[in-house]
Amino acid sequence: MDVNIESLQAKNLPVAKAESVIKISFTDEGKNTEQAWKQKERFVKFLDKYFESFIDSKTCPNCDSELGGFFGMFQYGMAWGEGHCGKCGYPCRADHKVEDEEFKFSFSMVLPYHPSVLKKEG
Numbered sequence: 001m002d003v004n005i006e007s008l009q010a011k012n013l014p015v016a017k018a019e020s021v022i023k024i025s026f027t028d029e030g031k032n033t034e035q036a037w038k039q040k041e042r043f044v045k046f047l048d049k050y051f052e053s054f055i056d057s058k059t060c061p062n063c064d065s066e067l068g069g070f071f072g073m074f075q076y077g078m079a080w081g082e083g084h085c086g087k088c089g090y091p092c093r094a095d096h097k098v099e100d101e102e103f104k105f106s107f108s109m110v111l112p113y114h115p116s117v118l119k120k121e122g
């Protein structure tokens with residue numbers, strides 16, 4: 001099965017958003033201080049920027065196969081954290097490390113790349 005990047009790009013799939021992909025909570029959130037909320041806001045922005053390269057989907061945008069979990073089609077590739085849908089080859093990432101001056105965050109979850117960041121092969 002081929003990946004038709006151009007037709008996937010034409011679909012304008014929504015990018016992943018931090019708060020829909022992962023549950024964000026701060027231990028000091030209960031204090032409800034302005035500082036805590038500002039930090040959370042910065043953290044969500046920081047993650048949203050990263051998630052712009054991905055689709056919030058547990059299935060392959062190209063062939064609809066389930067990606068994550070024990071029976072998922074995701075297969076690791078050669079590069080750390082990177083892989084693809086085992087059925088059609090659509091590129092995905094399973095291990096994520098996000099970092100800037102303020103935050104450092106890593107997690108594991110299979111996320112398909114957003115078609116807008118993919119280049120047509122050949």
Ligand SMILES: [Zn+2]
Nearest residue numbers: 060063085088
């Ligand atoms: Zn696929």
